Amino acid sequence: MSLEATIVRIAKAARAASVQMARCAQERKNQALLGIAKLLEAGSSRIQEENQKDLERAREMGLSAAMIDRLTVSRQTVIAMAEGLRDVVGLEDPVGAIARTWRRPNGLQVSRMRIPLGVIGIIYESRPNVTVDAAGLCLKAGNAVILRGGSEAFFSNRILADIISQGLSRAGLPAEAVQLVPVREREAVNILLRQEEDIDLIIPRGGEGLIRFVVQNSKIPVLKHYKGVCHVYVDAGADHSMAEEICFNAKVQRPGVCNAMETLLVHQSEAKAFLPKVAARLQAAGVELRGCQRTLAVLPGIRAAEESDWPAEYLDLILAVRVVQNMDEALAHIDQYGSKHTEAIVTSDYRRARRFVAEADSSVVLVNASTRFNDGGQLGLGAEIGISTSKLHAFGPMGLEELTTTKFVVFGDGQIRS
């Protein structure tokens, strides 16, 4: 079969499976997820054997230690995948929920009912656990899913997808509700992105290059974020010790992730008292600081920031620092250089807190809390399939609800339109 025919067949099978999934009661979906969790644990050695094939190939190809680390599936990884599925079982099923109901003057009762999106394509790199995590969330929300993992994780993803399909069959659900694109060729992605009749949504997970490629080539709607250039703004009159804790946490706790702080904005009235203390603590933790001219006046030892520092997503122990004249300047900076991902203000002023919340145009805006809370689990969504920084359909972390939509349901007694 040609590559094109293979992908088309997969997409059509997913569409057919999605119809069955949409009609499936919560209990049976949960039963399937619990069964898959068991099969994963029971299949741990087989999974690790397949993973070895990927690891050998990765070493031959000279992949970096960090990449090999991300690719490695240990017994612990398998147990974590199974536990992740059990957590999803504990989440409330959004499907069938009535989001709202109202009555019309003519007696019609109108409701908005949650329904699955249909078929979701996930395109991702390296980490094989995405195969299980993403499939679990999509299935719980009543969708079918097509997975296209990185070619470096080919064997690992294949066995994981096989086990998931097996678990689905055993629970009486269609095995095709989860399918892995079974080839390494990159052209498969292009073909997948053209199946707009049978795929409702594409979620790319990986580096900016992958995501731009997907957006450029997709005929299907894409939910994504390119990068997280997150700001903390320390307002005039802010509590310095609170500001210090938040800044330290936002930068240092896990610098390699999208919700870490990349730029610190400090009101000019606080710069002299606040910056030296926080700088010393950040530098002691290995953070390199890059400051604007006004920052350099207070911290003469640090490197001068260049224009390219303001829009930078370092994902590393580097921090750009800028002293601003007032909140207008802070908000203008965020507008110009931000990525609509996460912004925080540290303030004691009620009106400025309200203004920041209203005007910072970002998927998550926090007052007196670390940027690191932009995460589906932390915000109480249960789990997340990713974060969206574009506004259509979902803006911010996406949980089960964002994997659904609503339809209108209308109950009447013979009403006609006059």
Place this chain on the structure above:
Amino acid sequence: MSLEATIVRIAKAARAASVQMARCAQERKNQALLGIAKLLEAGSSRIQEENQKDLERAREMGLSAAMIDRLTVSRQTVIAMAEGLRDVVGLEDPVGAIARTWRRPNGLQVSRMRIPLGVIGIIYESRPNVTVDAAGLCLKAGNAVILRGGSEAFFSNRILADIISQGLSRAGLPAEAVQLVPVREREAVNILLRQEEDIDLIIPRGGEGLIRFVVQNSKIPVLKHYKGVCHVYVDAGADHSMAEEICFNAKVQRPGVCNAMETLLVHQSEAKAFLPKVAARLQAAGVELRGCQRTLAVLPGIRAAEESDWPAEYLDLILAVRVVQNMDEALAHIDQYGSKHTEAIVTSDYRRARRFVAEADSSVVLVNASTRFNDGGQLGLGAEIGISTSKLHAFGPMGLEELTTTKFVVFGDGQIRS
């Protein structure tokens, strides 16, 4: 300036205006809309003069009477446009509303707050009233809008957009919050559809050809419906007189619109008693019937339906009729030939009503009511900017709320992540 530069400039100006619009209080938006309504009424003769230029050109080009009718702006049309804006003033502003609030165990208070989408592009054909209707809804929801009307309505749209911008300026809002693409060249649409950095959403309104063109060429998310192939299913045991009223209303009341019935499905147990009566009434109203073999057995005089009749959107006094063995067959027919627009069941059976509502995969599903109720106004959304039959972001009629999204707002007291 080149065409490309013109469009880029428009998109960037819209983005800048959208930031101001997003921060604008409901009162000022309403004031602007009321001001525009007055200016429209005061400018009625000028609008009609400009409209004459379009009409003369249309006659020269030999446009059909129906198209010329749709293009014509009378004094009454202008008054209706102004009244439409006043209706929008009466609708609740969705911006700033807190969709939901919850507390996390660590004390963080998390909310989802409604915000505008940003910049919306509307691409439409002939009817100049869309210029005012669409702009009004987009503005009320705090967005900036770029309008690209049909070239046949060039002069009419230009003066309408000018009047809207004038009204915005007078209310202290940016005139660029509403801009019309000021050229006739079709290439302008292609360029517009590539401004994904500055435009958040495209809504095409018009025939299937326009919509397919937009979807094929857009780098920006598109909300649209291609067509409405709407079904009424008359269930076993249905009340025949209710079924007859609903079918007659759904087919005859306004056959040229997307929520009119195109195919009637009748349970075999009802065919013999129900079909002759409803057929006679429909035929008396000028409806041509095309039936399946089982229908022909009951209505021998009518034309046999061909395969191409089942997915047809007639938009005319034609109705396809099929007798089905049971509800499974009705739902399978809808799945195969439907357009996910509107489906209705007429039934007296509780369980089958529940099942139809759960399983019919359509943006609006009705029990014992006419398909003609799939309309934002009729369902209580106040007004609509269109109907979406794709599931992402909006599914069904789109009102003010669908022109917004939500961001997460988090209030803390110094929380950091451990």
